[in-house]
Amino acid sequence: MTIENFPSLLQFLGAYFHEDWMCEFDSADDVVKSFIAESETRVLEKLVKEIDSLLAMKISENETRDFLLKKNGCCYCYWNEWQDGSAWLKHVSVLVSEASNNDV
Incomplete structure (x- = not known):
């Protein structure tokens, strides 16, 4: 699992969930x-x-956290509001999917 396989996610997390x-x-x-x-x-x-x-890769929470925070530069501590990274990512996917479906 490398960030090269997830360029949109890298851009989204790094540009929007930056340190500020x-x-x-x-x-x-x-x-x-x-x-x-x-x-x-x-x-x-x-x-x-x-x-x-x-x-779909069903990686562990530790792998998810490492991937999102360390490899993708995400500065959101989702575990303070969500059960785990998968739950938060599912939520983001739903919000974004609903918006893209409304644009069609």
């Missing part, structure tokens, strides 16, 4: 909504596909 995201947004969902508002449908669809591919 809490200065710009009130919640993680607000970050996702900002990404949705600023992105074309094809970009949203790519992100959903990559998230779904990552989830």
Whole structure:
């Protein structure tokens, strides 16, 4: 599992969940909504596909955390609000998928 296989996820996490995201947004969902508002449908669809591919790998929570935070530069401590990384990623996938479906 390498970040090269997940370029959209890398861009999303690094650009939107950067170290100062809490200065710009009130919640993680607000970050996702900002990404949705600023992105074309094809970009949203790519992100959903990559998230779904990552989830299909059924990696452990430790691997998920390492992948999201260390390899992708995500600065969101999702475990404070979500059961685990998979639950949070599923949530993000649903929000983004619903938005891309509404654009069609």
